[in-house]
Amino acid sequence: MNGKNEEKHYLSLMVENRPGVLSRIVGLFSGRGFNIESLCVAETLEANISRITLVTRGDMMIIEQIKKQLNKLINVIKVTDLTNRKFVQRDMALVKVRARPENRAEILRMVDIFRGRVVDVGSEFFTVEVTGDLGKVKAFLKLLKPMGIKEIARTGTIALAREDNKERKRNGRD
Amino acid sequence: MFVIKQKGSIILLNALAEEGVKTIFGYPGAAIIDLSDELVKTDINHILVRHEQGAVHAADGYARASGGVGVCLVTSGPGATNTVTGIASAYCDSIPIVVITGQVPTGLIGNDAFQEVDIVGITRPCTKHNYLVTKIEDLGKTIKEAFYLARSGRPGPVLVDIPKDLFTMEFDCKSQDCVKLRSYSPTYDPNIRQLKKVARLIEKAKQPLILAGGGVILSKGSDSLKKFAEAIASPVTSTLMGLGCFPTQTPYWLGMIGMHGTYRANMASANCDLLIAVGVRFDDRVTGKIDGFAPKATIVHIDIDPTSIRKNVSVSVPVVGDCKLTLDLLNELLEEKPLGDLSESRAPWLDQIEEWKSTKKLSYSQDQVIKPQYVIEKLYELTKGEAIITTEVGQNQMWAAQYYHFDKPNCFITSGGLGCMGFGLPAAIGAQIARPDKLVVDVAGDGSIQMNIQEMATAVQYGLPVKVVILNNRFLGMVRQWQELFYDKRYACTEMDHAPDFIKLAEAYGAVGLRATSPEEVESVLKEGLSLPKTVIMEFVVEQEEKVYPMVPAGAPITEMLLV
Numbered sequence: 001m002n003g004k005n006e007e008k009h010y011l012s013l014m015v016e017n018r019p020g021v022l023s024r025i026v027g028l029f030s031g032r033g034f035n036i037e038s039l040c041v042a043e044t045l046e047a048n049i050s051r052i053t054l055v056t057r058g059d060m061m062i063i064e065q066i067k068k069q070l071n072k073l074i075n076v077i078k079v080t081d082l083t084n085r086k087f088v089q090r091d092m093a094l095v096k097v098r099a100r101p102e103n104r105a106e107i108l109r110m111v112d113i114f115r116g117r118v119v120d121v122g123s124e125f126f127t128v129e130v131t132g133d134l135g136k137v138k139a140f141l142k143l144l145k146p147m148g149i150k151e152i153a154r155t156g157t158i159a160l161a162r163e164d165n166k167e168r169k170r171n172g173r174d
Numbered sequence: 175m176f177v178i179k180q181k182g183s184i185i186l187l188n189a190l191a192e193e194g195v196k197t198i199f200g201y202p203g204a205a206i207i208d209l210s211d212e213l214v215k216t217d218i219n220h221i222l223v224r225h226e227q228g229a230v231h232a233a234d235g236y237a238r239a240s241g242g243v244g245v246c247l248v249t250s251g252p253g254a255t256n257t258v259t260g261i262a263s264a265y266c267d268s269i270p271i272v273v274i275t276g277q278v279p280t281g282l283i284g285n286d287a288f289q290e291v292d293i294v295g296i297t298r299p300c301t302k303h304n305y306l307v308t309k310i311e312d313l314g315k316t317i318k319e320a321f322y323l324a325r326s327g328r329p330g331p332v333l334v335d336i337p338k339d340l341f342t343m344e345f346d347c348k349s350q351d352c353v354k355l356r357s358y359s360p361t362y363d364p365n366i367r368q369l370k371k372v373a374r375l376i377e378k379a380k381q382p383l384i385l386a387g388g389g390v391i392l393s394k395g396s397d398s399l400k401k402f403a404e405a406i407a408s409p410v411t412s413t414l415m416g417l418g419c420f421p422t423q424t425p426y427w428l429g430m431i432g433m434h435g436t437y438r439a440n441m442a443s444a445n446c447d448l449l450i451a452v453g454v455r456f457d458d459r460v461t462g463k464i465d466g467f468a469p470k471a472t473i474v475h476i477d478i479d480p481t482s483i484r485k486n487v488s489v490s491v492p493v494v495g496d497c498k499l500t501l502d503l504l505n506e507l508l509e510e511k512p513l514g515d516l517s518e519s520r521a522p523w524l525d526q527i528e529e530w531k532s533t534k535k536l537s538y539s540q541d542q543v544i545k546p547q548y549v550i551e552k553l554y555e556l557t558k559g560e561a562i563i564t565t566e567v568g569q570n571q572m573w574a575a576q577y578y579h580f581d582k583p584n585c586f587i588t589s590g591g592l593g594c595m596g597f598g599l600p601a602a603i604g605a606q607i608a609r610p611d612k613l614v615v616d617v618a619g620d621g622s623i624q625m626n627i628q629e630m631a632t633a634v635q636y637g638l639p640v641k642v643v644i645l646n647n648r649f650l651g652m653v654r655q656w657q658e659l660f661y662d663k664r665y666a667c668t669e670m671d672h673a674p675d676f677i678k679l680a681e682a683y684g685a686v687g688l689r690a691t692s693p694e695e696v697e698s699v700l701k702e703g704l705s706l707p708k709t710v711i712m713e714f715v716v717e718q719e720e721k722v723y724p725m726v727p728a729g730a731p732i733t734e735m736l737l738v
Binding site: 015016019020023024027028031061064065068069071072074075076077078 | 294295298299302303306323355356357358481483484485488
């Protein structure tokens with residue numbers, strides 16, 4: 001695969017929530033040499049359906065194949081490519097950062113600027129939460145890094161199409 | 175309401191009966207012992223193979239020869255893993271089979287129990303879909319779904335893994351209604367707007383070519399294809415899997431395309447201005463170097479599986495739909511708006527093809543040593559082209575494809591996509607059971623036949639008059655051919671000097687063994703072997719270094735053919 005015309009795509013999948021489904025999807029990507037940049041899975045309001053937000057990269061032909069191959073899986077109900085539509089996306093990170101007395105105020109200020117939250121305070125560390133698009137999360141991590149990050153946990157991207165798009169494209173195929 | 179409680183075995187067998195299953199190819203074991211116990215009390219015919227791989231290939235051959243679904247039943251662990259190659263082959267060739275595997279009891283799953291493997295995990299990428307049934311209430315429904323998935327849309331193998339305890343568990347089971355899967359609905363009806371585009375392209379085309387594949391046979395669309403080709407006066411070529419979808423004794427027929435395709439078919443693909451591909455997936459053995467494939471053509475691609483379209487080749491007009499339905503609709507469009515008399519406008523194109531045809535024919539020269547092509551030609555003559563031919567894989571397969579002419583669908587049964595040696599004999603067994611009225615011949619090499627030779631015992635046990643033609647060149651011929659052409663004749667690992675005595679071997683199995691060592695004996699051995707109502711091995715000691723021509727080196731454009 002050449003890197004020239006590669007594009008990042010945000011796919012939103014509705015899948016049956018049963019054992020083995022995620023393995024089918026991940027197996028499809030590894031077996032066919034497609035990329036997964038991030039993957040987020042959770043149940044929807046209907047307990048037997050999960051939504052997967054999957055970020056992948058590839059040229060036009062590859063992305064078309066990825067979507068078709070996903071659709072072909074029996075347990076996949078719907079594949080929506082959000083990339084060329086209006087959509088909102090969020091990543092979240094939990095960061096355990098060293099909170100030396102001289103840094104504490106700075107960390108709190110940073111958290112405030114990024115509209116994050118301190119979710120745990122200990123004698124040596126703060127654990128802070130930040131939510132936003134990928135760029136914001138990365139920027140936040142970059143600023144905290146000099147103070148000493150002990151560990152982080154990040155979600156992949158989750159995304160939803162904006163309403164007007166959904167209305168307009170309701171009958172169209174993705 | 176009166177409710178009958180039934181054991182899982184009975185629920186399963188009833189579900190199979192509802193699907194019209196008459197034959198199961200299987201091999202028993204601890205995990206399915208309760209099911210086997212009930213199975214023999216039903217009308218379903220159980221064929222005991224000698225290796226589970228044979229069971230799956232036999233089910234594959236059965237499905238292709240009958241146009242229905244093949245079924246196998248094997249036990250857990252090694253029984254299940256032995257099916258994998260057969261499943262992968264059926265998956266590549268889109269053959270509807272249902273493989274039922276026993277599994278260790280529910281409580282032991284995940285404990286590394288005796289004869290436990292995660293067969294659902296193992297076969298996930300080579301089945302259309304697979305199931306582990308964990309609850310008795312799901313059993314009947316799952317079997318119904320499995321058959322529905324196997325035969326609908328683009329067909330394929332479906333595996334159902336059933337823990338041992340479910341077979342004896344009781345449940346009040348109702349008959350299943352039709353299957354509804356929220357996430358699965360294959361597109362059979364093509365988009366009519368796309369078809370109108372195709373019709374317009376046909377009107378403009380001067381040098382059209384139809385490339386037909388296995389999809390035409392699977393959709394039972396051969397007659398529609400013939401009508402279509404005549405309506406648009408277009409020559410027709412096919413992939414290996416498509417052989418038999420178009421009558422060979424007509425001027426439009428070009429023969430097979432691809433690595434060992436005919437000169438005229440490959441040249442036609444390179445020079446056509448409109449390529450109508452029906453039920454193909456543009457395998458690399460068909461296209462050769464992808465950039466050099468059909469460079470002048472606008473490509474129309476008709477297939478029921480959207481993933482086949484634009485996977486390897488850019489397509490101008492994609493049409494997702496059932497091949498037969500699509501061809502029928504195109505034929506209707508052409509009837510509404512006929513193209514008129516095409517004889518004049520097509521003449522230059524058809525003349526050109528005729529020229530390619532007469533200058534570079536398939537050929538070989540028969541001298542003192544038997545030529546394998548000669549054996550196949552004689553086989554064709556003596557069977558009047560009416561046998562079902564199964565093949566192993568390699569040179570034998572290509573010669574069978576080139577020199578036996580298939581006029582009807584479902585008569586050429588080969589492992590096309592996976593290229594699985596050891597396929598032909600068990601597939602012939604399956605085909606013979608599906609079509610007891612037909613002469614079934616496995617065209618084999620001395621290498622391939624030894625991969626599933628144990629199935630001779632199956633054929634003899636069930637009195638199946640399968641004929642095995644072994645083209646014995648004491649080499650793994652296709653690899654040797656590559657070594658001769660591209661590796662300076664370094665025959666690394668391909669000499670097979672110590673084959674068994676196939677006559678004695680046939681006799682040891684209780685079959686008949688015949689051998690021809692000179693060209694004069696070919697006809698008499700074939701005549702005798704074909705006329706016997708028994709399992710027969712006919713061995714032909716052929717030229718060791720004969721090659722399959724034409725040949726396109728791997729990765730070259732398909733017009734760069736090595737010719738005789």
